[in-house]
Amino acid sequence: MQGPAVSGEEEPRPLLRTMLGDVLRRNRREQRRTLEDVARAAKVSMPYLSEVERGRKEASSEVLAAVCDALRVELSDVLAEVGRDLAADRVRRERVIRLDVALGRRTARPARRSGDTYCLAA
Incomplete structure (x- = not known):
């Protein structure tokens, strides 16, 4: 179950060509080439x-x-690395939902004060 995004807007999914290029x-930089x-x-x-x-550019x-x-x-290692990066990006973009909303409870939202902390559960 996913609730509304914290920022109010959903981030676009990354493009395969961008992740592949990364x-x-x-790999090239790790080889210092x-x-x-x-x-x-x-x-x-x-170029x-x-x-x-x-x-x-989309490479053939x-x-x-x-x-x-x-x-x-x-190539299989490169594609596997792209897959891991895409999975990590998905986790990063996961939405945060409020526990009371997920459980269907309606509670009054307390006023936020300086120093308040929040606990997020996955």
Whole structure:
């Protein structure tokens, strides 16, 4: 059961191309390799690889395979990492609901005071 979002607005879901680009960039940086080096090894242009990493371009499966080969990582590992990041993002975006609302109780909301603390349960 989900209640209203705390901020009043729901965050948009992340795009697959953005999450995939983040994982590719993270792998490249962990290897301390330049965009130019990986683009050359993958036989794609440096501006195109940059756009893929920033989530602005949808890479074909052939390009993804070439970039993964250039990074010496398995495509399945990259996709698994994207899956974990998407799951973590979903948890981060989960809505917070008030316990009294979830239990169907109507209680008067006490005035908030400086120093008040709140307990959130998952």
